[in-house]
Amino acid sequence: MTDPHPATWTPIHGRPYRPVPYRPARMAPEESLRRSAELRRQMETRRTVRMFSTDPVPEQVVLDAISVAATAPSGAHQQPWTFVLVSDAEMRQRIRAAAEQEEQISYDGRLGEEWLAALRPLGTDAVKAHLTEAPYLIVVFQQRFQLDDDGSTHKHYYVDESVGIAVGMLLTALHLAGLAALTHTPSPMGFLREVLGRPRNEKAFAVIPVGYPADDCVVPDLRRKSLEQVLVRL
Ligand code: IYR
Numbered sequence: 001m002t003d004p005h006p007a008t009w010t011p012i013h014g015r016p017y018r019p020v021p022y023r024p025a026r027m028a029p030e031e032s033l034r035r036s037a038e039l040r041r042q043m044e045t046r047r048t049v050r051m052f053s054t055d056p057v058p059e060q061v062v063l064d065a066i067s068v069a070a071t072a073p074s075g076a077h078q079q080p081w082t083f084v085l086v087s088d089a090e091m092r093q094r095i096r097a098a099a100e101q102e103e104q105i106s107y108d109g110r111l112g113e114e115w116l117a118a119l120r121p122l123g124t125d126a127v128k129a130h131l132t133e134a135p136y137l138i139v140v141f142q143q144r145f146q147l148d149d150d151g152s153t154h155k156h157y158y159v160d161e162s163v164g165i166a167v168g169m170l171l172t173a174l175h176l177a178g179l180a181a182l183t184h185t186p187s188p189m190g191f192l193r194e195v196l197g198r199p200r201n202e203k204a205f206a207v208i209p210v211g212y213p214a215d216d217c218v219v220p221d222l223r224r225k226s227l228e229q230v231l232v233r234l
Contacts, residue, residue, distance in 0.1 A: 043172065074165075078156045080163065082141040092132045134211035137209055142159045142205045143159070181210050
């Protein structure tokens, strides 16, 4: 009999429904409360960082965070994501040069006045030093469709939602493991597929520099909406 729970990935497209038991031990409410309060406290300290130290970070921490991201739920369990981990300095330099070229056009007017006004409190500009200063870039690609070795294709479903959830989990994992990150979306991002040699079914979703904040790191003075402002209870 074939193993019903293979440890490695196999496509599930068209397979019959064969559920297996899922019976995690139930957590005591007191323990849930302790953990949720602690998690909230920790996550409230997360900030998007644009000024990175060049100090190295343990690679395994980054790999573990990517593993966490890859546990995300996805449309039809198609896991439509690829995480490209870039540490090579020359590659980071190429990405920075291409990103800055596009960003310069954006900040020189392509974004439009309203968008530029929305960005002003964040202090962003076309200089993207974080792309070469952070020791790692995680370039997240969405697999818009499945592309098999023989060139045949299959549709993927809810790709934006699936990859968005995975990136949220990635940012959470990085923060809880003590690393800083930036959700960077150079626009347009078409150059990333080319520079990183990715196949035609993949589309860049975000570039995430990862590292420690620079010693002189500053962040915009922002406030988050309160629970009351984001929650509607019925
Ligand atoms: N992609 C540009 C502009 C930018 C847009 C938004 I919306 C931001 O929250 C931040 C930046 C850049 O990376 O500078």
